[in-house]
Amino acid sequence: MAIDWKERMLNKNEWANGWYRLLAAFYDFLFLSLVMILAAAGTTSWLMVSSQSPYDDAAGFSYYVWQNEFDLLLINWGILAIVFIGVHLLYVIRARRSFGMMIVDLHVYDEKAEKPSVWRLLYRELLKYILFPFMIVSFFKKERPIYEKITKTYLVK
Numbered sequence: 001m002a003i004d005w006k007e008r009m010l011n012k013n014e015w016a017n018g019w020y021r022l023l024a025a026f027y028d029f030l031f032l033s034l035v036m037i038l039a040a041a042g043t044t045s046w047l048m049v050s051s052q053s054p055y056d057d058a059a060g061f062s063y064y065v066w067q068n069e070f071d072l073l074l075i076n077w078g079i080l081a082i083v084f085i086g087v088h089l090l091y092v093i094r095a096r097r098s099f100g101m102m103i104v105d106l107h108v109y110d111e112k113a114e115k116p117s118v119w120r121l122l123y124r125e126l127l128k129y130i131l132f133p134f135m136i137v138s139f140f141k142k143e144r145p146i147y148e149k150i151t152k153t154y155l156v157k
Helices: 005-010 018-050 058-068 070-095 099-104 118-130 132-140 146-151
Strands: 107-110 153-156
Touching: 005 153, 018 070, 018 099, 058 070, 070 099, 070 118, 107 118, 118 132, 118 146, 118 153, 146 153
Parallel strands: none
Antiparallel strands: 107 153
């Protein structure tokens, strides 16, 4: 028995409300935090090996690197930014939804009840971060957030 996504999208009771979105965001946060902790452990180890710091303690090492080897810190932060963006976008591109959306079982569809293109999903994710405060409207009313109206997508449970 096939699911009629068009019918579900037109039914406001099937739209993912703010609590579903918040729960999915919480799982995304947990997953990305774990990935970032592991990546930060690796890049910090690399930083300690690559640095010429004479200090063994964390405070002295941090101060020395900040003052004398700022380029290593920029490389470290750049790698962490690439890991964050890469992991998050990998799920959006490969699975067409985020890790938290998979756990909560939320689906993104366009106005034709089809899976949106990768570019539309990437645009949606970008707008979601920029317009995050406007997600609050989905807690009080059965309305789509602004970023979904702009990208012409629906988040359906």
